[in-house]
Amino acid sequence: GQQLNQSPQSMFIQEGEDVSMNCTSSSIFNTWLWYKQDPGEGPVLLIALYKAGELTSNGRLTAQFGITRKDSFLNISASIPSDVGIYFCAGRRNTGTASKLTFGTGTRLQVTL
Amino acid sequence: NAGVTQTPKFQVLKTGQSMTLQCAQDMNHEYMSWYRQDPGMGLRLIHYSVGAGITDQGEVPNGYNVSRSTTEDFPLRLLSAAPSQTSVYFCASSYSPSGADTQYFGPGTRLTVL
Secondary structure, three states, rough: OOEEEOOOOOOEEEOOOOEEEEEEOOOOOOOOEEEOOOOOOOOOOEEEEEOOOOEEEEEEEEEEEEHHHHHHEEOOOOOOOOEEEEEEEEEEEOOOEEEEEEEOOOOOEEEEE | OEEEEEEEEEEEOEEEEEEEEEEOOOOOOOEOOOOEEEEOOOOEEEEEEEOOOHHHHHHHHOEEEOOOOOOOOOOEEOOOOOOHOOEEEEEEEEEEOOOOOOOEEOOOOEEEEE
């Protein structure tokens, strides 16, 4: 099955730095989603993007739906320790009666003080 | 609301044993799904349901069965566990039958098959 290519795989950054990560696919998606997963927990939705070219913010997080519909980007500004976790992108392609999510491989973010 | 709940949180099985992973949601969501998460990989869809009595296969359905007799519950059954099924399992639900809106994930069940 298809998996989305997500990069980087991991990042070590200092508190206060900005973070960028991206997700690419060989297929077109109708929706791009970004999730964060804390240790021992399930993923939590951060941002949803519904239109090619769309730029959406949620606090310090900004995500973009690529023009080609085959990629998406997530930026975190002024990182803080609670940003630590694994960030997953997911693409959704509506097929028939139910849409299915395809997840990226994740970016592990660690923040040092 | 408790949201999406999963039991057990941890489980160890021997090869060939069977078990059922429980998933329940109290949000009256029509769409429910099961994913597995393996190291270095994203979540992969096992089975999903768009409403009571309706289930369908996802990307990796082999070795798993599901049923949906009520809106609230969506159990995942392993009929004969194999080491390849060692993974973390997540249940998710959303209001829309198409799963097109926000999916809420449970806390996960960590399964080890020896």
